[in-house]
Each structure stands twice: as structure tokens, then as C-alpha cells.
Amino acid sequence: xxxxxxxxxxxxxxxxxxxxxxxxxxxxxxxxxxxxxxxxxxxxxxxxxxxxxxxxxxxxxxxxxxxxxxxxxxxxxxxxxxxxxxxxxxxxxxxxxxxxxxxxxxxxxxxxxxxxxxxxxxxxxxxxxxxxxxxxxxxxxxxxxxxxxxxxxxxxxxxxxxxxxxxxxxxxxxxxxxxxxxxxxxxxxxxxxxxxxxxxxxxxxxxxxxxxxxxxxxxxxxxxxxxxxxxxxxxxxxxxxxxxxxxxxxxxxxxxxxxxxxxxxxxxxxxxxxxxxxxxxxxxxxxxxxxxxxxxxxxxxxx
Numbered sequence: 001x002x003x004x005x006x007x008x009x010x011x012x013x014x015x016x017x018x019x020x021x022x023x024x025x026x027x028x029x030x031x032x033x034x035x036x037x038x039x040x041x042x043x044x045x046x047x048x049x050x051x052x053x054x055x056x057x058x059x060x061x062x063x064x065x066x067x068x069x070x071x072x073x074x075x076x077x078x079x080x081x082x083x084x085x086x087x088x089x090x091x092x093x094x095x096x097x098x099x100x101x102x103x104x105x106x107x108x109x110x111x112x113x114x115x116x117x118x119x120x121x122x123x124x125x126x127x128x129x130x131x132x133x134x135x136x137x138x139x140x141x142x143x144x145x146x147x148x149x150x151x152x153x154x155x156x157x158x159x160x161x162x163x164x165x166x167x168x169x170x171x172x173x174x175x176x177x178x179x180x181x182x183x184x185x186x187x188x189x190x191x192x193x194x195x196x197x198x199x200x201x202x203x204x205x206x207x208x209x210x211x212x213x214x215x216x217x218x219x220x221x222x223x224x225x226x227x228x229x230x231x232x233x234x235x236x237x238x239x240x241x242x243x244x245x246x247x248x249x250x251x252x253x254x255x256x257x258x259x260x261x262x263x264x265x266x267x268x269x270x271x272x273x274x275x276x277x278x279x280x281x282x283x284x285x286x287x288x289x290x291x292x293x294x295x296x297x298x299x300x301x302x303x
Contacts (some may be wrong), residue, residue, distance in 0.1 A: 002031050006239050007043045012145040012250065015236075015243035017044035017092040020141075020228075022235035024091065034085040036076065045089045054089075054096075062103065062110060069111030070123050071095065090142075097228055098125045098139035101298055112136075114206025117279060119156045122206025126224075128302070133220040135302065136207060138200070141228040144254045145247070149193045150182050160201065164270040166262065167197075188262045194254040195261070204271040212272075212281045220287045223264070224301055227254065229294035255292070264290035 004022060009015055021044060024030045034045035041047075046054060055063070055074070066073045066088070073088040073095045088096045095110075102108045105128065112127035126137030150172065161167055161183075168189070172182040185192045203223075211219055230251050236244040261267075268288045276283055291301055 004237065005033065005041075005043050007040065009240055009243070012243055012247050013092065013142045014044055015240040016142060016145065016230060016234070016247055017090060018240050019230065019234035019236050019244075019247075021091040022237055023233050026235060032091070034089055036083050036085065039082070042085050042089075044091055045085045046091070051086065051089045058099075058103075062099070065110045066095070069113070070121070071111065073111075092142040092228075094139040094141040094143060094228070095125065097141045097295075098137060098226060101139075101226070101295060102126050102137070105299075105302055114203075114210050116202060116205035117209045117275070118160060118205050119154055120202065122203045124203060124206075125226075132216075132218050133222065135222045135224060136203065137224040137226055138203060139226045139228075140196075143196065144194045144227065145250055147193055148185075148196045148198070149191070150184050151196075151198060152180050153183050153198055154180055157198075157201070160205065160271070160274055163274050164201070165266060166270075167267075187267075188260075190257070190260050192257055192261075194250060195257040200267075201271065204268055205275065208268070208272045208275040209279065211284055211286060212275055212279055215282070215284055216286070217284045218286070219284070221268075222289055222291060222301070223268075224291045224293055224298070225258070226293050226295075226298055227251075229296065233295060258292055264288075 002025060004025065006018060009018065021032050025032065031047035031050045032045065033041040033043050033047045034051065035041050035048055063074065071087065074086050076083055076086055087093055090096065099110065108126060108128045110126055112124040114122040114124065116122050124136050125139040128135040152174065161169060166188045168186045170184045174180050174182060185197050187197060207221065230247050265288055293301060
């Protein structure tokens with residue numbers, strides 16, 4: 001087992017990365033400390049050796065799916081801070097999280113893309129199709145520890161938002177930008193801070209467009225919202241102990257936001273109705289359900 005080292009820990013996200021790193025390091029043959037050209041190591045990322053081993057174990061098909069996706073998960077990237085490690089090498093990466101949970105599910109695919117026919121393409125973290133049933137998976141790990149209040153959105157979606165039953169929002173202009181505005185969303189009068197409803201609406205737009213354009217009558221849609229549960233598979237050492245309660249609190253607040261959301265079927269129905277009008281296509285018969293899962297319950301959904 002390697003000696004655990006830490007870089008600067010100044011927020012919940014980095015603390016969560018390290019808590020996951022500590023657990024994996026104590027249970028598996030995994031090292032941390034990604035090194036880019038001899039600069040300071042990224043201790044909340046896999047080491048170069050462990051990252052290479054991770055890639056070597058990934059099938060060529062799954063590698064191709066990630067390379068074809070929009071996330072740039074497998075490559076080092078240039079940023080304003082210089083070159084940074086691949087996103088998926090982070091211990092708190094949601095892509096790595098869903099990959100480890102799903103890689104051996106037969107016919108499961110990653111980075112599934114659906115054109116929304118409204119704005120940008122919807123990029124689902126995971127997808128599985130069995131005859132007339134589809135499983136669409138969105139995974140969250142670090143993301144719920146950022147605020148989704150007052151978030152920037154393209155104005156092309158505003159017509160959609162106006163037609164979603166139960167959705168309300170406050171809008172704030174962005175200086176010198178007429179194509180985007182900032183939104184604070186509420187659903188059934190409950191303000192959404194940690195739950196990314198903007199992204200969920202985009203996903204539903206893509207899924208409904210695909211179903212309508214292909215006239216998939218009798219289709220069953222299981223939308224799975226997979227969130228990493230920090231109560232398990234983490235070790236909070238002295239260096240990050242002060243963040244533990246804050247992380248657990250924010251996780252529970254996110255779960256509470258989703259549970260208070262109400263009937264997800266209502267949201268999906270509103271978007272399906274919008275797309276029927278938008279695409280001028282006939283209705284289809286379908287069945288939809290929304291499943292909230294963590295690493296403890298996720299695999300049971302596919303049993």
C-alpha cells in the first residue's frame with residue numbers, strides 16, 4: 001500500500017476525491033499521483049501507472065465509445081492552468097464511477113448520444129437496450145457538490161421551459177451575451193440547488209425525440225439516476241475529516257431535492273408533449289419510470 005499524499009484540499013470536491021482514493025488504495029492495487037511532465041503530482045487522480053492499467057483493462061469497444069463522446073474523458077487536456085490529466089483518471093470522476101459499476105453488464109454502452117432537435121445533443125453516461133426496453137443512465141459523483149443554482153443556459157431552451165408543467169424559474173441577464181441567461185429553477189415551488197434539472201430536461205428531450213422519430217410504440221424507458229453515496233466506499237483521514245459532515249449533508253440535501261421533486265413521469269410527459277408538437281409527429285405508446293440509485297442498489301435494477 002502506498003503512503004497517502006495530499007495536494008491542496010480546499011473544497012468538498014477534492015475532499016471527496018481523496019476519500020474515494022483512500023478507500024480504493026486500502027482495498028485494491030491502485031496508486032495515486034498523476035504526473036504531467038515532472039510538475040506537481042495530482043494526488044486525487046490515479047497514478048500514470050494505474051491509469052495505464054485501467055485503460056489496458058478497458059475493452060476496445062468501450063474505449064471507442066468514450067473517444068467518440070463529447071467529454072474527452074481519456075485524454076490529457078490543455079487548460080488555462082496548463083496540461084491536466086484525463087478527466088476519467090480522477091477518483092471522483094462520474095464516468096469512471098459508472099464504468100466500474102457497469103462495464104461487465106452485457107451489451108451496456110457508454111456516452112450514448114441523442115440529438116434533442118431543440119439545442120445541443122444529449123449525452124447519456126450509460127445506455128442498455130433489451131428488445132422493447134431501454135435503460136438510460138445518468139451518473140453523478142463530484143457534480144452534486146457544485147451549485148446548480150443560477151446556472152447559465154442557452155435561450156433556445158426557454159420555449160421548452162415555458163411548456164413544462166410545474167417548472168418555474170428566475171432569469172438573470174448576462175452582460176454582453178444575448179444568447180445565454182442565468183436561471184434558478186424551481187419545480188412544484190421547490191428550489192433546485194444541487195439537482196441538475198437543466199441537464200435532465202436535455203436528456204428527456206433527446207430520448208423523446210428518438211422515440212418519436214423512430215415511432216417506437218410499446219417502448220419501456222427506465223431512466224436511472226445513479227449517485228455515488230459517500231457513506232460507503234470512502235475513508236476520511238485526518239487531512240480531510242473536517243469535510244466529511246459537509247459532504248454527507250450535501251449528499252442528503254441532493255437526495256431530498258430529488259425526492260421532493262414529485263412525479264418524474266409528469267416531467268417526462270410534458271417534454272414528450274412538447275416534442276410531439278415540435279417535431280410534428282404522431283404519439284407513441286410508452287411506459288416510463290425514474291429510478292434513483294447508488295452503488296449499493298444500482299446493479300439490482302438490471303437483474
